[in-house]
Every structure is written in structure tokens, then in C-alpha cells.
Amino acid sequence: MGKIIIQNVRCSYVFVETPRKKENGEDGKYSIQILIPKDDPQIKKIQRLVKEALEEKHGAGAWNKKGMYKLPLRDGDEERDGEEYNGMYFMNANSGRKPGIVNRNGEPADQDDLEEFCYSGAVFHVSINVYGFKAKDGSKPGVAVGLNNLMLRKAGERLDGSVAATSDFADYSDSGTDDDDEFDDL
Numbered sequence: 016m017g018k019i020i021i022q023n024v025r026c027s028y029v030f031v032e033t034p035r036k037k038e039n040g041e042d043g044k045y046s047i048q049i050l051i052p053k054d055d056p057q058i059k060k061i062q063r064l065v066k067e068a069l070e071e072k073h074g075a076g077a078w079n080k081k082g083m084y085k086l087p088l089r090d091g092d093e094e095r096d097g098e099e100y101n102g103m104y105f106m107n108a109n110s111g112r113k114p115g116i117v118n119r120n121g122e123p124a125d126q127d128d129l130e131e132f133c134y135s136g137a138v139f140h141v142s143i144n145v146y147g148f149k150a151k152d153g154s155k156p157g158v159a160v161g162l163n164n165l166m167l168r169k170a171g172e173r174l175d176g177s178v179a180a181t182s183d184f185a186d187y188s189d190s191g192t193d194d195d196d197e198f199d200d201l
Contacts, residue, residue: 016071016146017064018163021057025050027099027135027174028107031114031165044109047162049141050091051104058104061088064145068158072147085157087145099136099174108143108162115164124167132167136174140166 091100142163150156
């Protein structure tokens with residue numbers, strides 16, 4: 016199993032505060048989809064770890080038969096619609112435990128940090144581990160990515176179309192008056 020910290024990557028499908036729900040409504044895993052430009056030098060490191068994990072779990076030469084295996088690094092141009100996938104590779108990282116999340120200063124992220132920087136489209140540093148797995152229930156064997164921890168780096172264009180609550184209600188916040196019982200005219 017190999018570990019790597021991928022730096023300054025845009026992410027989508029961000030389920031790191033609460034686990035993603037399964038189709039049956041039960042809690043699933045914490046997860047994140049990592050988008051990486053195809054020309055990013057980190058791609059070579061990730062590919063090396065995938066190859067090592069594949070051959071460690073499935074034997075020497077497994078990389079030469081990689082079409083037989085499920086591999087985590089996928090081509091956004093070929094597999095996804097949406098401009099955010101143009102010129103990108105993507106991979107999904109999952110965990111049964113809640114990942115640690117820190118802000119830009121390496122301190123535990125507070126609610127304001129999470130609201131400002133933890134959403135689909137934001138930029139993160141992501142700590143992952145890459146490991147091989149055997150086939151289950153008729154699925155292909157292969158290599159998966161485990162989600163360890165996140166560092167919130169910077170805001171990016173939101174992919175989910177939402178806005179932060181602080182932005183949404185900026186014009187409605189108290190202006191320092193003591194008139195708590197006074198309501199605006201409707």
C-alpha cells in the first residue's frame with residue numbers, strides 16, 4: 016500500500032463531513048472525487064503507486080494485463096460529460112472513517128472554514144493511500160484509493176451551483192442595532 020499527498024487539486028462530490036448516502040438511504044462512506052489535469056506532474060507518481068499496488072496484490076506482470084483490472088485513475092475526456100472533466104483525470108477516494116480536515120494553517124477546520132472552502136469545486140491537498148483488492152460478487156479485481164485527510168486550500172467555482180450561507184444572507188445580517196424585535200416590512 017502506498018501513500019501520497021496530492022497537492023492543489025480541484026474536487027467534486029465532496030462527502031467529507033457526513034458520509035454519502037447509499038441508494039437505500041443508509042449511510043455509505045466518506046468520499047471525494049479528485050480532478051487532476053492530465054499534464055500535472057503528480058500523475059506520474061499516482062500511476063507509479065497504482066502499478067506497485069496492482070503488482071503487489073495480483074503478481075508481477077499484472078500491469079501488462081491492466082485491462083483485466085479496475086484501476087482508479089480514469090480519463091475525464093472519455094468517461095464524463097461536463098466541462099470540469101475536460102483535460103482531466105479523475106479518481107474517487109473513499110473511507111469508512113471520517114477524514115481529518117485542516118485549514119490552510121494546518122489547524123483543525125472550524126465551521127466557517129468548512130463553509131468557505133469545503134464543497135464541490137474547491138481546491139484541496141488530499142492525503143490518500145493506494146491499495147490492491149480482490150474481486151467480490153463478480154466484480155473485477157483491481158486497485159482502489161483510500162481517503163485519509165484533507166487540507167482546505169482555496170475557493171474555486173462551485174460545481175454544485177450552491178452558494179455559502181454567509182454570502183447568501185450578507186445583505187440581511189444585523190448592522191449592529193439593538194432592534195431585535197423589529198421586522199422588515201414584507
